[in-house]
């Protein structure tokens with residue numbers, strides 16, 4: 372999304388993360404006649420927090436702006452039909468453009484935007500990144516269609532994932548591990564040191580057979596390095612118990628601090 376904004380060559384202003392007061396200040400200061408687009412994500416991938424999409428759409432209406440919401444970390448996983456947070460919150464019709472991936476929850480590859488036909492046509496006709504790229508193969512599309520159709524009518528996976536994430540957050544907190552209390556399926560475990568984050572990830576894989584990537588700068592600010600867990604519906608409580616046991620052993624071995 373950031374690369375797209377840069378490529379557009381448009382003037383841009385960065386509003387502080389999820390800060391609607393700041394967003395309104397910027398909108399208020401702008402010329403009402405200037406075309407404006409508010410770009411944001413629904414579920415933020417590193418802290419697992421969520422944008423107040425209704426409030427953003429209210430501001431867009433008030434200040435004559437259109438909206439662009441990246442739902443990549445939410446499609447398939449939220450909403451009664453897996454449409455994302457906009458589906459869950461009943462605001463999909465108010466967002467001008469919704470971006471989703473066919474990777475991540477849908478488990479295949481590719482991506483899409485959803486918008487009114489005229490906007491889709493404009494992007495189809497003018498976006499070089501789209502025009503000069505090979506289209507998705509029929510094999511991928513068949514896989515995606517099966518995933519999308521399934522997740523439109525099945526919430527078993529969504530409920531399973533939410534239950535797994537809630538369980539993992541609870542047992543990490545009970546074990547005194549510095550888990551960040553997100554409101555989504557994203558479970559960040561704070562380390563606060565890039566070398567240690569990488570080392571913990573290496574030990575987990577080599578000694579415990581658990582794969583989790585360290586998240587370091589520049590993906591997150593320095594000092595907030597972390598491991599980011601995203602449990603799925605197939606992760607059993609036994610697996611998560613083992614994981615927390617392993618983390619406790621590693622925490623002790625590396626003489627890391629635990630919560631009281």
Ligand SMILES: *Cc1c(COP(=O)(O)O)cnc(C)c1O
Nearest residue numbers: 412416441443472473474481482
């Ligand atoms: C993964 C990701 C994308 C890109 O999705 P791909 O399908 O891998 O191209 C876009 N936005 C966010 C926030 C992501 O995390």
